[in-house]
Amino acid sequence: MDAEKLNIKTLAAKYNYEKKALIAILQDIQEACHYLPQEVLGEVSKTLDIPLIDIISVATFYKAFSLEPKGEHQVTVCVGTACHIRGAPKVLDEFEKKLGIKTGQTTEDMKFSLDSVACLGCCAIGPVVVVDGNYHAQTSIRDVDKILKKY
Amino acid sequence: MNNGKFQSIEELKKRIETAKQKRETDTTPVLTVSAGTCGQARGSMEVIDALEKQIKESKLEGKVKIKVTGCHGFCEAEPNIILKPQDLFYQHVQPQDAEDIINMTISQEKVVDRLLYKEPASGEVKKKENDISFYEKQKRIVMGDNALIDPTDIEDYLSIGGYFALTKIFNGMNPENIIEEVIKSGLRGRGGAGFPTGKKWEFARRSSGDIKYIICNADEGDPGAYMDRSLMEGNPHRVLEGMIIGAYAIGASEGYIYIRDEYPLALKHIMRAIEEAEALGLLGDNIMGSGFDFKVRISKGAGAFVCGEETALMASIEGKIGEPRQRPPFPAVKGLWKRPTNINNVETWGNIPIIINKGADWFAGIGTKGSKGTKVFSLVGKINNTGLVEVPMGISLREVIFDVGGGIPGGKEFKAVQTGGPSGGCIPKEKLDLPIDYESLAEAGSIMGSGGMIVMDENTCMVDVAKYFLNFLRDESCGKCLSCREGTQRLWEIVTDITEGRGKKEDIELLEQLAVAVKDASMCGLGQTAANPVLSTLKYFKDEYYEHIVKKKCPALVCKEIVSAPCQYICPVDQEASVYIALIAQGKFEEAFKIIRKDNPLPSVCGRVCDHKCESVCKSGEIGEPIAIRALKRFVMDWAAEKKLNGQPPKTEKRKNVKVAVVGSGPAGLAAAHKLNLLGYDVTIFESQPVAGGMLSVGIPEHRLPKSVLNADIDYILNAGVTLKTNMALGKDFTLDDLLNEKFKAIFIAIGAHKSLGMNIPGENAESVFPAMKFLTQVNLGKHVDLGEKVGIIGGGNAAIDAARVAIRNKNTKKVTILYRRTQKEMPAYEEEVESAIEEGVDIQFLTAPTEVLTDNGKVKGVTCIRMKLGDMDESGRRRPVPIEGSEYTIEIDTLITAIGERPDTSFVQEKDNIRLTKWDTIQTDEETYLTDRTGVFAGGDVVTGPSSVVKALGAGKEAALCIDRFLQGVNPAKEYTLNRPSVYIEPVELTEEEIDTAHRPQMPRLAVEERKFNFKEVEKGLTEEMAVREARRCLRCELETEDGKKAIGREK
Amino acid sequence: MITIILNNLEVQVEEGWSVLEACKFYGLEIPTLCYNEGLSPYGGCRLCLVEIGKPPNTKLASSCTYPCEEGLIVRTDTKRVINARNMMIELMLSIAPNSKTVQDLASKFGVKQLRFTVRNEECLLCGLCVRMCREQMDGKAIGFQNRGHNKKISTPFDIRSEVCRLCGGCIYICPACQLRCHGPNPDTAVCNACLQMDPTCVDVYDQAQCWMYDAGRCGTCVREDDNKKNNQEQGLRPDEAKS
Structure with missing residues (x-):
């Protein structure tokens, strides 16, 4: 779904205006806009008749959502237990160093967002780094530069 | 059929029969490619493309099929292919292998050797899937079908008997029968808590209400666990079948599958499966004319571990934050939208069809008394055969880790296995023979959990592991309960301080108290188990915590701030x-x-x-x-x-005017003397040999350490004002009492370990048989030594190599042979020394040991040896050599040098000296102070540790000097630890x-x-x-x- | 009426009562923080713990949310309860050491040591202000955000809420704020100074979410770093702005 074409009423209609579909609706907005814009959330509040504060509670509770705009490319480093034992923290450190930002932040030029995730379920190939949906297996600190250069 | 939907169970039965027939009669070879999320990440799709291309090129369309399946479980081997019907197993397949696979294996039935699996321990090659040690002990009643079907095609599922259980439940079984069967089977929840599934269903059935729900918990938030993902990706219909059965038994008309956001492929496959099932009328209204309505909807998680908890999960489905609520009332009574709800884990649902098909008794025949059936574990971490393993309950941890898992990579030592995710605990080496079932794991301080099994080795720091889990939990806590929210945060702060060198002794007690409070006071499972990682690591690895707190050391060298x-x-x-x-x-x-x-x-x-x-x-x-x-x-x-x-050593002007004696001028003595002198003490070194240096001057030959270099270092110490008295042997030329009478206020004994061990074989006292230390000392002191033409050396350490390289430099010697009882890999000597020796012409024979020295007129003429082979591990971690019966042989030699180890010569110790010796003749000292039992008498270096390294002795000397200084100042002499x-x-x-x-x-x-x-x-x-x-x-x-x-x-x- | 066994005594209670209500009825003193008779129970502070069940299979539960059931066994001052409760108080002290409510609790239950680093955050996340706003005042202007150790209470986007009617209910009910607030003029006994000043704070700090938020006085709903951000955005005078 495209950010420009996002029509909250249409979206809500897709879910029959059901309050229980709030999370699903927010997920759709997140996918389209790469974050949850303030005005959009205000509209959702009115359309679904849910107090804005409740929507914010949900939006900030779940990690899938971001109230801040994300970068063009999403770099996610898995820090699950198996990946942790195999050296994921060093890889994450290296990304922080090379991008000049901390985990959870976005570079100033809005090119990269760096996040960590607790487990992607690919423990056999850890440490795992996902960039824009592409999985990189057995990442070492040497690979960090190579991965970033691709984008 | 109407609109393609089954109208009766007969229609379904017939369709299953037809599909089965078709499958069984089709003899076309099938290349089954494992392509779950990991497989794809490793390149399965590219392999499939390459195979398809090659099949076209080789004009074999129709003669061979490719089946894209979900995960086969053996993740380490991916991308892997199983060729049916012969069950040929190929691992690590790359796109470039497609040519050989098609042209050799398919066309000519020739095996491509390089793609076959090799056992890591024995090197044996295994062709068939079931022969591989990874699969041998498994019982894949739930996951096994993954390798047989295309998960995006319901026909394939039907062809292996899928949905047959529905024909049973709608024909002659009523909901009570079904529940009875599940209770009889003994199935317990596979999501973590292990509650008896049948009983849970019964509660929901008994609750009053027209509308009931069932939920499939596919949130799988435990890091390291991915068996649910694998089942959803590889066999989604199996889960649906289980849910339909459960819904019918309970009387639910709607089911939800709550699947986590991070599983896009599983979501795709389950959505498609639902569509396919609806299309065939297996889901929907009046299923197959039974009068039973059941619809399944998907609810996606949004990244919250706590939503794996039942009540939080339901809140999330209702569109709210995932905050757990108080139970009672239990979900079976008041669940989703306050209606009776039954929640089960993916693997639990996956077990239901086979229980209905094969019967409760069959199922109860697997496993232990209290834990029936199998469990799928994700075996990950420091393990050779990483993957998903399904084993019968009751199998031991040892079998899973070493037989199925193939042991620890790199020959490292096993340290602990973490089970149950963040709610679980670490199980150490001593408990490896524990049978895997709910009760034993709980007794050991862990839990079964969802089945994550993370193996850790000697390079894993257990304090870091506790920190890791606490960090995870303080983020994932919903935050309602003060005990969980603040508790996990504070536990994390304290453990972090410990890993960064700021730990205090009181921290352990505080951790334990806080952990108990968090466990007791929290409302939901997350909080109640949040303290488990800390409690279990404290239980089994408290020493490691103390090393971090007191000594500011991380034995596994993991904690960055400490190391x-x-x-x-x-x-x-x-x-x-x-x-x-x-x-x-x-x-x-x-x-x-x-x-x-x-x-x-x-x-x-x-x-x-x-x-x-x-x-x-x-x-x-x-x-x-x-x-x-x-x-x-x-x-x-x-x-x-x-x-x-x-050349210019620093001189300390301010003197304390206190005399300290150092006995021995090896590295330990020299280092102590140097430090004590710098601290202002008047030091005299007593050395038994005519030259200073200890092992450095009499042990190590000049081609490794030139005398000029050694003497420059020694002179630097002596020139700073240290007095050296040579040819003074303790016990012979003076006693400890003499020193004290001469007003030395403290004594440091550092006489090293120069007494060679004997071989204890007949003939070892013959002429021309002598220990390496004696030989090297003579040479280093410039004395002449008679060496024969054929020199034999027994041993594998640096002394043996040194002796060998000195011997080979003797003009008289034509051949030098070293006899060592283990292999080159196990030789304690430096690698570069061994290589140099071989370079210089020394012959080294491995796996051989002397049994008798052959003499002629009292002079050595040969040595009889016996061949050895490596047996089990001994305490040093090396495999013990075992003689091979009847393999004796003789070597001709005229000089035999023994270098099998040294011990200190502590014969100077008398009863009245009050110095305790160990059974290895070393001096017993207090670890923290270097003090012997006698006040004012310290010892360090090889005389305490046995033969060790130069730098270790230097370190001992330095530290002992500081202890002596503190002792002489009247304060606690114990070592002081600072952050590195x-x-x-x-x-x-x-x-x-x-x-x-x-x-x-x-x-x-x-x-x-x-x-x-x-x-x-x-x-x-x-x-x-x-x-x-x-x-x-x-x-x-x-x-x-x-x-x-x-x-x-x-x-x- | 149903029967429960309260501290070894068989007593009668109304069906639907929470264990806390039953205890209060029978005169048992159970300490609470996040509980208020006029608001729905939350069960977040974990102070009102009691031990439920027949030994040795017992567990602790917050009495304000646990429903009475026929035959329920409840004990209110067991060792487990006391140890857990005291640890809760110690944790509270490390968050809000200046709150007289917490200080009183510590003193009453003999909590004499504070072994955690003090954070001085004041907000105990008891949620009374949220429930007050939502249930009593029908405002729904503030609520919980984030989760875990990052949980906080605030208005949407940390700015003045359109639906906030400035009723002051949140301040009134806050246990951390009670008996403490000193404001910029420490001599003022009654904290209403902001409304009496000329110009009033409400006029000057238009974007502030509650008129008590100023220079660190209350402002529990706005965390330290948000304080700074808002200070800068609203051009507060440096001497009034807390860094």
């Missing part, structure tokens, strides 16, 4: 290797020299003969080659010697791209073999300046990675 630069961390004399290397990199050799000198009393010696443990823990070595630290140190010392910088930090932070250099790609550890330039003949010229020539600077630039500068380091070079706020 800083591992080279400095591990060095017994605290040498700041990364600092002097950084200075070399910048060409600042004199500053580098000062850094070396500051901490090492015998640096030129160490630069040549140190056992450089620093290099074995070098981080550069983890991703490539370690830095040549010893060679770099030697470079600086040689440079300084040339510039005549090494360098004295200065040097700016790092920037490597060019070319450098990063081409930089290599340099080869030490050595004298050509020809030039070494019959002389003792130093063989290693030392690095050139160019080589040294290049190598120094390769250093990763680990000390700059701590918070202090980062601040020092301005990288952090």
Whole structure:
């Protein structure tokens, strides 16, 4: 779904205006806009008749959502237990160093967002780094530069 | 059928029959490619493309099929292919292998050897899937079908008997029967808590209400667990079938599958499966005319671990935050939208069809009394065969880890296995024979959990593991309960302080108390189990916590803030290797020299003969080659010697006017003397030999350590004001009491370990049989030694190699043979020494041990040996050599040198001396003070530890000197522990791209073999300046990675 | 009426009562923080713990949310309860050491040590202000955000809420704020100074979410770093702005 074409009423209609579909609706907005814009959330509040504060509670509770705009490319480093034992923290450190930002932040030029995730379920190939949906297996600190250069 | 939907169970039965028939009669070979999320990440799709292309090129369309399945479970082997019907197993398949697979295996039925699986322990090659040790002990009643079907095609599922259970439940079984069957089977919840599933269903059935729900919990938030993902991706219909059965039994009309956001492929497959099932009328209204309505909807998680908890999950489905609520009322009574709800885990649902098909008794026949059936575990971490394993309950942890899992990679030692995710605990080596079932794991302080099994080895720090889980939990806690929210945060803060060297002794008690409070006071399962990682690591690994708190040490070398630069961390004399290397990199050799000198009393010696443990823990070595630290140190010392910088020792003007005696002038004695002198004490060294140096001068031959180099280092110490008295042996020329009478206020005994061990075989007292130490001492003191033409040497340590290399330089000697009872890999001697010996013509025979010395007129003429083979491990971690019966043989020799180990000569100790000895003849001292049982008498070095390294003895001498100083000042002499930090932070250099790609550890330039003949010229020539600077630039500068380091070079706020 | 066994005594209670209500009825003193009779129970502070069940299979539960059931066994001052409760108080002290409510609790239950680093955050996340706003005042202007150790209470986007009617209910009910607030003029006994000043704070700090938020006085709903951000955005005078 495209950010420009996002029509909250249409979206809500897709879910029959059901309050229980709030999370699903927010997920759709997140996918389209790469974050949850303030005005959009205000509209959702009115359309679904849910107090804005409740929507914010949900939006900030779940990690899938971001109230801040994300970068063009999403770099996610898995820090699950198996990946942790195999050296994921060093890889994450290296990304922080090379991008000049901390985990959870976005570079100033809005090119990269760096996040960590607790487990992607690919423990056999850890440490795992996902960039824009592409999985990189057995990442070492040497690979960090190579991965970033691709984008 | 109506609209394609089954109208009766007969129609379904017939369709299943037809599909089965078709499958069984189809003899076309099928290449089953494992393509779950991991498989795809490793390139399965590219392999499939390549195979398809090759099939076209080889014009074999229709003659061979490709089936894209979900995960087969053996993740380590992916991308893997199983060729049906012969069950041929190929691993690590790459797109370029497609040609061989099609042309050799399909066309000519020839096996492609390089793709076959090799057992890691024996090297045996296994062709068939079920012969592979990974699969042998498994019982894949739930996951096995993954390898048989295309998960996106319901026909394929039907062809293996899928949905047959529905024909049973709608025909002759009523909901009560079904529940009875599930209760009888003994199935317990596979999501973690292990509640009896049948009972849970019964509660929901008994609850009043027209509308009921069932939920499939596919949130699988435990890091390290992915069996649910694998089942959803690879066999989604199996889960749906289970849910339909459950819904019918309970009386639910709607079902939800709550699947986590991070599983896109599983979501795709389950959505498609639902569509397919609806299309066939297996879901929807009046299913197959039974009158039963059941619809399944999907609810996606949005990244919250706590939503794996039942009540939080339901809140999430209702569109709210995932905050658990108080139970009672239980979900079975008041669940989703306050209606009776039954929640089960994916794997639990997956077990239901087979229980209905094969019966409760069959199922109850697997497993133990209290835990029936199988469990799927994700075996990950430090393990050879990473993957998903399904084993019967009751199998031991040892079998799973070592037989199925193939043991620990790299020959490392097992340390612990973490089960149950963040709610679980770590199980140590002592409990490996535990049977895997709900009760035993709980008793051991862990839980079954969802089945995550994370294996840890000696390089895993258990305190770091506790910190890791606490960090996870403080983020994932919903935050309602103060005990969980604040508790996990504070537990994390305390454990973090411990891992960063700020731990206090009181922390352990506080952790334990807080952990109990968190466990007791929290409302939901997350909070109640949040303290488990801390409690279980404290239970089994408290020592490790103490090492961090008291000694500021991380034995596994993981905690960055404690270790800083591992080279400095591990060095017994605290040498700041990364600092002097950084200075070399910048060409600042004199500053580098000062850094070396500051901490090492015998640096030129160490630069040549140190056992450089620093290099074995070098981080550069983890991703490539370690830095040549010893060679770099030697470079600086040689440079300084040339510039005549090494001669002026510092003199301490302020004297304490207290006399201290040091007995022994080996590295331990010299280091102690040096330090004590600097502290202002008047030191006299008593040395039994005519020269100082101990093992350094009488043990190590000149071609390794030139006397000029050794003496320069020793003179530096003596010239600072230390008195040396040679030819003074303790016990012979003077006693301890004599020293005390002469007003020495403290004595440091550092007489080393120079007494050789005997072989205890007949004939060993013959002429021309002598220990290596005696031999080397004679040679080093310039005395003549008679050596025969054929010299035999028994042993595998540095003494044996030294003796061998000295012997081969003897003009009289034609052949030198070393006999060692283990293999080259196990030889304790330095690798480079062994290589040099072989280079110089020494013959080394492995796996052989002497049984008798053959003599002729009292003189040795040969030695009988017996061949050995390696058996089980002994305490040192090496495999014990075992003689092979009847394999004796003889070697002709005329000189036999024994080098099988040394012990200290502590014969000087008398009853009245009050000095305790151990059973190895070493002196018993207090670990923290170096004190013997006698007040004022200290001991250190080989005389305490047995034969060890030069640098360890140096470290002992340095530390003992500080203890003696404290003792003489009347304060507690015990060692003081400080955090490992360098004295200065040097700016790092920037490597060019070319450098990063081409930089290599340099080869030490050595004298050509020809030039070494019959002389003792130093063989290693030392690095050139160019080589040294290049190598120094390769250093990763680990000390700059701590918070202090980062601040020092301005990288952090 | 149903029967429960309260501290070994068989007593009668109304069906639907929470264990806390039953205890209060029978005069048992159970300490609470996040509980208020006029608001729905939350069960977040974990102070009102009681031990439920027949030994040795017992567990602790917050009595304010646990429903009475026929035959329920409840004990109110067991060792487990006391140890857990005291740890809760110690944790509260480390968050809001200046709150007289917490200080009183510590003193009453003998909590004499504070072994955690003090954070001085004041907000105990008891949620009384949220429930007050939502249930009593029908405002729904503030609520919980984030989760875990990052949980906080605030208005949407940390700015003045359109639906906030400035009723002051949140301040009134806050246990951390009670008996403490000193404001910029420490001599003022009654904290209403902001409304009496000329110009009033409400006029000056238009974007502030509650008129008590100023220079660190209350402002529990706005965390330290948000304070700074809002200070800068609203151009507060440096001497009034807390860094």
